[in-house]
Amino acid sequence: MAGNKRHINQLVEFERPLTTVDIAIFTVRDQALKVLLVQRPAGAEDPFPAQWALPGGFIDTAKDEDLEGCARRKLKEKTGVETPYLEQLGSWGNAQRDPRGWSATHVYFALIPSEAIVLKAGANSADSRWFPVMEERNGEKLAFDHAELLRAAVSRLRSKVEYTSLPVFLMPAEFTLAELQQTYEIILGRRLEKKSFRTRMASADLFDAVPRMKSGPNRPAQLYRLKRRRPLHIFPRPFGSAES
Amino acid sequence: MAGNKRHINQLVEFERPLTTVDIAIFTVRDQALKVLLVQRPAGAEDPFPAQWALPGGFIDTAKDEDLEGCARRKLKEKTGVETPYLEQLGSWGNAQRDPRGWSATHVYFALIPSEAIVLKAGANSADSRWFPVMEERNGEKLAFDHAELLRAAVSRLRSKVEYTSLPVFLMPAEFTLAELQQTYEIILGRRLEKKSFRTRMASADLFDAVPRMKSGPNRPAQLYRLKRRRPLHIFPRPFGSAES
DNA sequence: TCTTGTAAGTGGGACTATACCACTAAGTAA
DNA sequence: TTACTTAGTGGTATAGTCCCACTTACAAGA
Incomplete structure (x- = not known):
């Protein structure tokens, strides 16, 4: 089952897209539905500096056993807890969403009871914070296409709650x-x-x-x-x- | 918005997973639900030689605008028609599913009226054929984890038809x-x-x-x-x- | 102690989409 | 003309929810 060099040769012709996992983590507190967003680093080395984004990032093929494992890892890093509910939302991929190249992201959404959470400042996120989910505001200035991902997550959440x-x-x-x-x-x-x-x-x-x-x-x-x-x-x- | 070299440096630390798109194409004919499968090439250069698989393959970052576009392209290549219904099913990714390395696939499912179809032998598939969807048989010997993907597609189809x-x-x-x-x-x-x-x-x-x-x-x-x-x-x- | 206010929890009929089943309608074939 | 088969309908039963009024249980203040 191990790879061999013949295979590699054949694969060279296809450029591999960047692959990430992003998570919409929801909770209800202060009488409102809230989503956890992280602020991207302010330096110019990363795209969308200082903008807010869904927690997530590149798959670590050394550490992550599978996509869901990657999502759970990132979720634990941010919230400090295991989530009682994690569901795959879908994937988004195209040439424009990341300025670094053709990229695809696998999106999950999670539900966590409000009291369980202990926010941690992540390695790659200067700050993380709960934002109320309001149709108007969020949707505008999130990094990448995260506004669209968030809308899709909220939409899926609402329809399943029905x-x-x-x-x-x-x-x-x-x-x-x-x-x-x-x-x-x-x-x-x-x-x-x-x-x-x-x-x-x-x-x-x-x-x-x-x-x-x-x-x-x-x-x-x-x-x-x-x-x-x-x-x-x-x-x-x-x-x-x-x-x- | 264009990429720059600084970004590339930062990305080197992450190996990029292989990225594919697979499609479960369904039709109903001869009083049965059928799914289109393609036979993988018989030569030893590819994994799972001569085994049946869902149609699909690597994303072509030069030709494919986005994931759905990639799915539509492959679908058209196999069936010769535009599909009246295409929906994203989800994504599967882990270190084991492809012997060539950590890989993630974005899975779609499509519905096509039986008479519309003109099967074409694809470039990378020696043969393609309609298989009846039966719980027992399929599920055993498809290439990669396609048996699991197919089960998920059938399950989603059935539950939505309800x-x-x-x-x-x-x-x-x-x-x-x-x-x-x-x-x-x-x-x-x-x-x-x-x-x-x-x-x-x-x-x-x-x-x-x-x-x-x-x-x-x-x-x-x-x-x-x-x-x-x-x-x-x-x-x-x-x-x-x-x-x- | 008594009254007032508010939220918890229930009783019971109305409503709506479907389930069930028997019936009529319209053709072919012998 | 009769038999057979499938198309299509009528009418009541049922299940889960909707709706609204009612009772219950406590605190706080007069």
């Missing part, structure tokens, strides 16, 4: 149904009907009630915990329209 | 509702209920009735034609279970 249990991966270990519904509402940008929401979640059988309540100024709420080994649940129908 | 109008892209210019239903049934591997099927299609408003009937030994059937500029239609609910 009919799956994806947002549970954004919740802390214990949470109330109202908090989960809020997370759905923040991502979708609209209100959901309480009864329908609870009926769905109950029938999906995703959580165990823990024998504790969340107290506040009002009626205490039941706390739940995600069952072990619960994969993504797909609901038979998408969420309906708005409430109140 | 709740979209995808199979219309497999139909000839004029067709009957019974023929369309048959196409659905062949892909899904189960019978669908006639009335539900027709109600769905009617409400989707995808076709125009042409003023002609398809005659046979029995009652003639209305012929339909796909409306112009009809994108993929998504039904509010997936198809239900079997009939008779």
Whole structure:
């Protein structure tokens, strides 16, 4: 199975594109959907100096076993944690997106509960920060074609949230149904009907009630915990329209 | 925006993976879902000699504007036609899949009506042929990791057919509702209920009735034609279970 | 202690797309 | 004319959600 020199000769005729992996890491905090962006180095040696970009970079064929491994490595470097959810979004490749030459990037998106995160300044990123995902602003001045990648990631996230249990991966270990519904509402940008929401979640059988309540100024709420080994649940129908 | 030598220096530390594009091209003919496979050259210069593989190959950074353009080029080379439907499936990359080195492939899948196709022997493929998609057989001895890629493509195709109008892209210019239903049934591997099927299609408003009937030994059937500029239609609910 | 306010959680009928199944319609072949 | 087959429809049942009003449970202040 090992390569041999004959093969190499044949390959010379094709220039190899640059190959990178980028990740859209989402969380919900302060009542908003946020994405982690890193600021590119300010020196002129790199393209798009000092601009914000999705975390990512070149594949290290020595260290990375496969594409997903590369994504997990970069994700861990930035956030310091393993992600509970990682999905491949797709790949983008053309001659223009990187001024250094024909390049292709493999894009992943990840969901991480807000409290889990410990931001680290990465080796190749002067700074990293959570940006609220707003249709207008981001989309403009990210490095490379990352604005487009981010739009695609947000679009995929929203459409999957319509009919799956994806947002549970954004919740802390214990949470109330109202908090989960809020997370759905923040991502979708609209209100959901309480009864329908609870009926769905109950029938999906995703959580165990823990024998504790969340107290506040009002009626205490039941706390739940995600069952072990619960994969993504797909609901038979998408969420309906708005409430109140 | 042009590259400069400084950048190149920095990039030397990363070996560039081999980059390819592969396509799963599907059609329905002879009452079966089929996929186009090409036989790799028999000489020992290439890996997996004489084995069957998905059509595809290296990106030509001189000719290919982007990944999808590369996929369309290879598709046209093999089938001689433009495809009515092309979608990116995902990418696979690791150190083992190609004996020549760390490689990543960008996989697309395409749907083509059976009569449209004129198979051409490609430059790098001694032969190409339609293979029925059967869970058991294919999955064993395709070149590279193409068995896995094909499984993923079939899986994606099936799951999208459950709740979209995808199979219309497999139909000839004029067709009957019974023929369309048959196409659905062949892909899904189960019978669908006639009335539900027709109600769905009617409400989707995808076709125009042409003023002609398809005659046979029995009652003639209305012929339909796909409306112009009809994108993929998504039904509010997936198809239900079997009939008779 | 009682009232007020607010969020948690539920009861029950309405609605909608599909499931199910029986029926009619329209042709060919013997 | 009858038998057979496939096209196409009518009408009720069902499932999951929608919608809205209601009850429950707590804190805070009068």
